[in-house]
Amino acid sequence: MQALLQAAAVAPALLPASIPSPDWSGFDIPLPWGSLRIHAYALCILAGIVVGLWLTSVRWAKRGAPEGSVWDIVIWAIPFGIIGGRLYHVVSSPDAYFGPGFDGTGDLSLIPQIQRGGLGIWGAVVLGAVGAWIGCRRSGVKLSAFVDAAAPGLLLAQAIGRWGNYFNQELFGGPTTLPWGLQIDPNNPNFPAGMPADTLFHPTFLYESLWNLAGVLILLALDRRFHFRRSRLFWLYAMYYTLGRVWIEAMRIDDAEQISILGITTRLNVWTSIFVFLAALIAFILLGLKGRPDPDTVYLPGHQPEKPAEAVTDSGASHEVRDTDRSVSDSDSRGNLPDNHSGSRHASDPTEDAAAAPEGPEPGTDATAAGHSGSTATGPASEAGTVK
Structure with missing residues (x-):
């Protein structure tokens, strides 16, 4: 018993009082003409895509989708999603690219440099859905069925990809004294000016990652219970994600476009999350009034596989x-x-x-x-x- 008490007394001293800032952000691959920098941010995004695709492909196959169609869809959805995510980030945080107040002092060459960070989820979802629609039309399957299958995988990809913000030391929250406060390198350009070097910050990347992982489990459990169709699981994903994004986004202190509505001024991403939540709630309710599709199939009309007569x-x-x-x-x-020869029948x-003749098989079976x-x-x- 005495040993347990001593161990309990020593344990707090062994636990870190904060989350340390990363001392690694990528690696270089030597090339004949120089080197290729592989950023940890990009690796996190890539890992999220791979794991999310795995979960999506498993769920898509269980829905009876044609084999290999998931790859025919994501080959359109992923590039569109990356472009949309980058464009949304540029619009929501324009100062670095266009200068404060769009005074022209920004650097437009930074826009395509996504390795530095900056992908807005809602731009990625909107343009990614456009790419998925193109892929679904080419594969002869319903977009609504695909987004239902992809919703948990999309949330899982976001949970993993969000760790890229940790390695880039960006998009953190305000100062905190909590034991899980995040250290930021004082020499990092993202460190807030005028704050002491030992200041700890809310690890908003961690909050969102944990929120998303919990959401994956919730979506899978609800879908297993209710078997959502007509894109209702996707709209449930949108409601869940935005519900968490509102309070997480409100904690962040990085530069962002501020919007005033009804006398309330806050970040563009907060307003976007509120409006998306309301739109998703309305869509979820209206689609629920229609009931389940009849027939319940992932195929577009006229694209169902033919079954031979037997x-x-x-x-x-x-x-x-x-x-x-x-x-x-x-x-x-x-x-x-x-x-004709005998004149008889x-x-x-x-x-x-x-x-x-005895009774036998019907005509046509003699042959x-x-x-x-x-x-x-x-x-x-x-x-x-x-x-x-």
Whole structure:
């Protein structure tokens, strides 16, 4: 017991009093003409995409989607999403690119340098959805079905990608004395001017990452219980994410575009989150009034895979049958033609068959039986016994 008390007394001293600032932000790959810098921020984004795609592909396959279609969709969605995310960031934080008040003192060459950080989620979602729509149309599947399958994976990708802000030492919150406060290198250009070098900050990247991971579990559990369709799970994702983004965004102290509405001035991302939450709530309710789609399929109309017609033969095997009625009718007609040589009717005359022939299979199956006995049928009548 004494040993446990001593260990409990020593444990707080062993735990870090803060989250240390990263001493690594990437690595260089030597090349004949110089070197290629691989940024940790980019690696976090890439890792998030890979893990999110894995979860999406598993869920998409369970919905009965065509094999490989997820890659045909994301090859459009990912580039569109990256471009949209960058454009939204530039609009929401324009000072570095256009100068304060758009006075022209900014550096426009920074806009394509996404390795420095700066991807706005809502721009990524909007343009990414446009790319996904193109991919879905080309694959013959519904966008609403795909975004339902992708919603948990998208939130998982955001949870992992958000760690890129940690390695870039950016987008942190205000000062704090909490034991999980984040250290920022005083020499980093993102360190707020005028603050003591030992100031700790709220790790908003960590808050959002944990919020998103919890959201993945919640979305999966709700979808397993209610089996959402018509993009309702996607709108549920939007509501959940924006609910957390409002309070997390309000904690941040980095430069951002300020918008005033109804006398309230706050960051553009806060207003965007509020409006997206309301729009998602309305969409979720209205789509719920329509009920489940009938039929419940991921395919667009006219793109469902064709199922061959089947028939059971004498042997009990199931085979595809094509134009059976036409070939049977032709066989019966030929069998009832008069014999030109004798002037009498064919031996399969119905009056004689009714009197002499035992009851047997329906017309049209004789050719199949002949095929089993080794005889060869010619002409259109042979189609009745052919498996195609």
